[in-house]
Amino acid sequence: MTRLIVHPYIPNSIPKTKEEMTNEIGIQSTKELYADVPQKFRLRRRLDLPKPASEHEVKRHVEAILSKNKTFKDASIFLGAGCWPHYVPAVVGTIIQRTELSTSYTPYQPEASQGMLQALFEYQSMICEITAMEVSNCSMYDWASSLGEAVRMTTRLTHRTKALVPRILHPERRATLQTYTRPIGMRIEPVKYDLETGQLDVEDLKTKISRKIAAVYIENPAYLGFIETQVEDVAEIAHDHGALFIVGVDPLSLGVLKPPGEYGADIVVGEGQPLGNPMNYGGPLLGIFACRDDMRLIRQLPGRTVGVTDTLDGKKKGFCMVLQTREQHIRREKATSNICSNESLCAVAAAVYLALLGPKGMRELGEAILSKTHYAMQLLAKTAGIRAPMFKSAHFKEFVVNFDQARETVNNIHEKLLRHRVHGGKDVSEEFPELGEAALYCVTEMHSKEDIQRLAWALKTVLGEKS
Amino acid sequence: MPGHTRCNERIIFELGCSGRRGCIVPKVEKEIQRAVGDAKTLLPEKLRRKGLPRLPELSEVEVVRHYVRLSKMNYGVDSGFYPLGSCTMKYNPKIDEALARLPSVTWTHPYQDEGMVQGILEVMHRLSKWLAEITGTYEVSLQPAAGAHGEFLGTLIMQACHRLNDELEKRTELVVPDSAHGTNPASGTMGGFNVVVVPSDEDGCVDLDALEAAVSERTAGLMLTNPNTLGIFEKNVEGIAEIIHSAGGLLYYDGANLNAILGKSRPGDMGFDIVHMNLHKTFGTPHGGGGPGAGPIGVSEELEKFLPVPRVTFDGERYHLDYDRPHSIRKIRAFYGNVGVLLKAFAYILSLGAEGLEEVAEVSVLNANYLMKKLENIRGFELPFARGRPRKHEFVISAKKLYKETGVRALDVSKRILDYGIHAPTTYFPLIIDEALMIEPTESFEKEELDRFAKVLERISNEAYSTPNVVLQAPKNTMVTRLDEVKASHPKTIALSWKMYLEKSEQQRD
Numbered sequence: 001m002t003r004l005i006v007h008p009y010i011p012n013s014i015p016k017t018k019e020e021m022t023n024e025i026g027i028q029s030t031k032e033l034y035a036d037v038p039q040k041f042r043l044r045r046r047l048d049l050p051k052p053a054s055e056h057e058v059k060r061h062v063e064a065i066l067s068k069n070k071t072f073k074d075a076s077i078f079l080g081a082g083c084w085p086h087y088v089p090a091v092v093g094t095i096i097q098r099t100e101l102s103t104s105y106t107p108y109q110p111e112a113s114q115g116m117l118q119a120l121f122e123y124q125s126m127i128c129e130i131t132a133m134e135v136s137n138c139s140m141y142d143w144a145s146s147l148g149e150a151v152r153m154t155t156r157l158t159h160r161t162k163a164l165v166p167r168i169l170h171p172e173r174r175a176t177l178q179t180y181t182r183p184i185g186m187r188i189e190p191v192k193y194d195l196e197t198g199q200l201d202v203e204d205l206k207t208k209i210s211r212k213i214a215a216v217y218i219e220n221p222a223y224l225g226f227i228e229t230q231v232e233d234v235a236e237i238a239h240d241h242g243a244l245f246i247v248g249v250d251p252l253s254l255g256v257l258k259p260p261g262e263y264g265a266d267i268v269v270g271e272g273q274p275l276g277n278p279m280n281y282g283g284p285l286l287g288i289f290a291c292r293d294d295m296r297l298i299r300q301l302p303g304r305t306v307g308v309t310d311t312l313d314g315k316k317k318g319f320c321m322v323l324q325t326r327e328q329h330i331r332r333e334k335a336t337s338n339i340c341s342n343e344s345l346c347a348v349a350a351a352v353y354l355a356l357l358g359p360k361g362m363r364e365l366g367e368a369i370l371s372k373t374h375y376a377m378q379l380l381a382k383t384a385g386i387r388a389p390m391f392k393s394a395h396f397k398e399f400v401v402n403f404d405q406a407r408e409t410v411n412n413i414h415e416k417l418l419r420h421r422v423h424g425g426k427d428v429s430e431e432f433p434e435l436g437e438a439a440l441y442c443v444t445e446m447h448s449k450e451d452i453q454r455l456a457w458a459l460k461t462v463l464g465e466k467s
Numbered sequence: 468m469p470g471h472t473r474c475n476e477r478i479i480f481e482l483g484c485s486g487r488r489g490c491i492v493p494k495v496e497k498e499i500q501r502a503v504g505d506a507k508t509l510l511p512e513k514l515r516r517k518g519l520p521r522l523p524e525l526s527e528v529e530v531v532r533h534y535v536r537l538s539k540m541n542y543g544v545d546s547g548f549y550p551l552g553s554c555t556m557k558y559n560p561k562i563d564e565a566l567a568r569l570p571s572v573t574w575t576h577p578y579q580d581e582g583m584v585q586g587i588l589e590v591m592h593r594l595s596k597w598l599a600e601i602t603g604t605y606e607v608s609l610q611p612a613a614g615a616h617g618e619f620l621g622t623l624i625m626q627a628c629h630r631l632n633d634e635l636e637k638r639t640e641l642v643v644p645d646s647a648h649g650t651n652p653a654s655g656t657m658g659g660f661n662v663v664v665v666p667s668d669e670d671g672c673v674d675l676d677a678l679e680a681a682v683s684e685r686t687a688g689l690m691l692t693n694p695n696t697l698g699i700f701e702k703n704v705e706g707i708a709e710i711i712h713s714a715g716g717l718l719y720y721d722g723a724n725l726n727a728i729l730g731k732s733r734p735g736d737m738g739f740d741i742v743h744m745n746l747h748k749t750f751g752t753p754h755g756g757g758g759p760g761a762g763p764i765g766v767s768e769e770l771e772k773f774l775p776v777p778r779v780t781f782d783g784e785r786y787h788l789d790y791d792r793p794h795s796i797r798k799i800r801a802f803y804g805n806v807g808v809l810l811k812a813f814a815y816i817l818s819l820g821a822e823g824l825e826e827v828a829e830v831s832v833l834n835a836n837y838l839m840k841k842l843e844n845i846r847g848f849e850l851p852f853a854r855g856r857p858r859k860h861e862f863v864i865s866a867k868k869l870y871k872e873t874g875v876r877a878l879d880v881s882k883r884i885l886d887y888g889i890h891a892p893t894t895y896f897p898l899i900i901d902e903a904l905m906i907e908p909t910e911s912f913e914k915e916e917l918d919r920f921a922k923v924l925e926r927i928s929n930e931a932y933s934t935p936n937v938v939l940q941a942p943k944n945t946m947v948t949r950l951d952e953v954k955a956s957h958p959k960t961i962a963l964s965w966k967m968y969l970e971k972s973e974q975q976r977d
Contacts (some may be wrong), residue, residue, distance in 0.1 A: 009560060012830050012910070014796055025837055029828045033833065035857065043732055057817075066590070069572065069583065091531055098538035099544075099753075103556075104755075105556060108893075110950050113756075118478065119534065121965075129521045134963070176800055227511065256506070280807040281587050281806040283577075321954045322956045323961075331649075333655060337653070337778055342757050343757075344755050356490045359521065361490060367829070370509045372495065374509050380709035392539070
């Protein structure tokens with residue numbers, strides 16, 4: 001197998017350089033450097049992969065494959081459920097393409113990484129402002145893994161092994177939470193909800209809470225889009241029993257919705273993707289993780305976090321990673337988490353996005369989403385065969401549509417809508433059989449009046465087609 | 468570093484002016500406004516946010532300039548040599564970045580109808596097959612967001628396997644060599660195992676006798692990096708596999724060092740049952756200042772059933788998301804993986820092909836051995852373990868002698884390296900070497916750059932013996948000099964947000 005490849009990514013692949021280098025080492029050929037790999041384990045054939053390709057070929061090939069996708073640009077899509085379409089200003093893309101940032105490693109050498117460290121500190125600070133918390137780390141993988149880590153954190157703090165979560169919880173978050181907590185023997189118990197309003201059943205919570213509960217978790221807005229209103233009661237019930245109160249958020253709601261720090265949250269988790277990160281078929285996402293200013297909590301924080309300090313000579317302010325003694329590279333098996341690579345660049349995107357939005361932009365965007373969501377609910381409510389929203393509560397961005405009266409499955413309706421170039425909401429009938437034929441619809445600032453009207457028209461047409 | 472602006476960039480909260488705005492939010496159409504009325508009334512009074520969040524108020528141009536200035540205060544692979552051992556800081560091809568920005572992927576939603584996302588599913592399916600071929604495994608899951616996430620998944624698969632065999636109760640121990648990455652023992656704990664550490668022998672490899680003694684019917688598995696963190700190929704990998712497998716344990720491959728053996732040797736062939744890959748190390752996707760990465764794992768045929776759902780499948784015509792896997796460990800995250808990152812790795816493999824990947828391995832190893840040769844005789848530095856044996860893609864030198872003779876430590880050397888406009892190596896790892904400097908040049912740097920690094924290290928050695936203070940007080944040419952990391956973490960002064968910083972400053976004034 002002779003191989004003569006001078007690849008643009010590999011400067012020393014030219015024979016002349018190789019020869020100079022092998023001479024210096026004192027060997028005949030680079031093959032000798034693999035002499036200690038047991039014969040038995042040497043691959044005797046070439047890998048079964050494509051041939052090397054020019055950049056143009058790579059581009060053409062990948063573009064051809066991806067052209068088979070249909071996107072939000074090709075159809076009116078009303079999907080959310082943990083990954084949402086929001087406008088990403090051009091500035092965000094410009095900044096995260098700065099390769100001084102994107103091609104750097106975790107800032108282990110703070111003196112050479114002040115830019116990234118400051119950007120992450122600013123991210124943490126902005127997350128604290130919108131959630132009304134004091135402490136944030138510089139990212140987790142996604143909301144689901146943040147939740148898993150948060151619940152594990154509460155068990156370290158309380159030495160209790162049970163947590164209460166709402167029955168209305170994203171199935172992917174519930175499953176991830178199970179995966180994260182099962183190995184340490186934790187039990188996750190759902191709390192019922194009111195079928196009429198979706199609201200957490202506080203009476204059920206009261207019967208389930210005890211001194212054995214490490215954490216009470218709620219989401220606001222809830223997975224199914226409605227606003228939980230009894231948040232202060234839930235906080236009180238949790239705290240009265242020595243449990244920690246974890247709140248999950250969609251950060252874009254926090255320009256209009258009361259932030260969890262103002263109703264007693266000890267830990268806040270959430271999905272940061274809406275903050276300047278495209279959907280990307282569901283990843284990378286950005287796990288938000290914030291908590292109160294309490295050293296007990298801070299010492300148990302998972303993941304990396306950046307702090308302000310001074311230079312040793314006291315002349316200048318600077319930034320560095322803090323409390324690394326919590327982390328795996330120092331504490332090994334006793335670390336608070338195994339997380340190493342996180343989603344830093346997505347956090348930088350979020351910081352740039354929030355800086356562009358500013359306080360008034362946050363409020364205006366929140367109000368725009370509220371208005372459009374309500375407009376969609378109004379229009380859909382007028383359609384025969386549809387109950388929208390299903391829950392009698394306030395909603396943000398998402399709401400459940402029930403099709404029981406239409407006597408048609410969500411899946412059938414979905415197929416028919418597609419023919420009108422409309423993609424309906426996520427089918428939640430299997431997740432919550434008690435909701436009947438139901439789907440979770442999402443409307444953001446990206447949906448125009450025409451898009452929403454088109455949805456209403458398409459639904460009306462589709463449901464009319466049957467009767 | 469030289470060329471960096473050295474003025475401070477103020478924190479964003481100190482910039483701007485009340486009333487400025489960085490973007491105009493999409494307007495709500497009049498008809499919608501009329502239909503829904505005042506947006507405030509759409510939320511119950513007690514759940515409304517009263518004050519505005521105290522975000523900075525900047526114009527678009529100020530935001531751009533602020534973050535461009537911050538980027539100039541940072542050092543990446545595109546800035547220069549980045550020999551950070553264990554992290555494989557290789558070149559990140561620009562075409563891969565451009566392709567990952569295509570709206571045909573960025574604007575797809577994970578719950579879109581399968582028929583609308585055949586393109587991205589094809590990328591994922593083919594990538595997983597390629598990665599299985601590269602690692603010699605049966606099936607690959609692309610879901611883990613990072614290497615450590617893959618490790619966590621690996622421990623869950625071990626559990627699931629032992630549970631199915633009714634052995635989970637007794638198999639409570641995970642064996643990890645003392646030279647392992649910190650994520651290995653941490654992942655073991657997250658997976659609910661007790662971690663048992665085995666020592667290395669005089670060659671820096673796993674000590675077989677010690678391993679034999681540590682392994683028992685309680686052993687769930689072993690996590691191993693090969694080539695190991697010293698850059699040495701584990702000569703007894705067959706024996707190691709034999710010991711673990713005959714005890715009923717599973718063998719896990721930490722793919723941090725896979726770059727060295729691409730196309731040369733495959734973990735699956737060595738007997739590993741579970742293998743993770745770091746796409747942000749081996750397959751050229753950028754590290755992003757700490758992420759996003761991707762840590763797919765490959766498994767043997769017996770373990771395939773435990774992989775997380777959904778699996779991307781192909782029926783010969785169409786790609787599907789398959790959730791019907793009763794033995795699956797279910798989910799470790801939402802959705803299907805860091806797709807944006809996966810796409811870059813797909814383009815990377817397409818560009819290099821089989822021949823190119825093998826060349827990557829060979830040149831990364833050539834570069835490491837060349838640089839080692841140039842460094843090992845510099846005064847004050849030594850090459851511990853297995854002298855005379857080739858390294859793979861990285862090597863570790865010790866500054867123990869330098870410290871003894873001059874008072875200059877590995878930490879000081881690394882800080883002085885920054886002064887010469889080069890990123891420092893990994894220091895104080897692996898833990899089995901005192902004053903360790905772990906150097907991984909990767910295939911991405913030219914000989915001239917390696918020569919320059921060798922000269923810099925020689926100069927630093929000279930400085931240590933003649934004017935040690937120059938090294939001890941380094942760095943001087945960076946944005947900031949050495950930072951007070953104790954103060955940064957002290958309960959009295961710790962500040963993890965601007966809000967907290969202002970509060971603490973206030974308290975200290977009182």
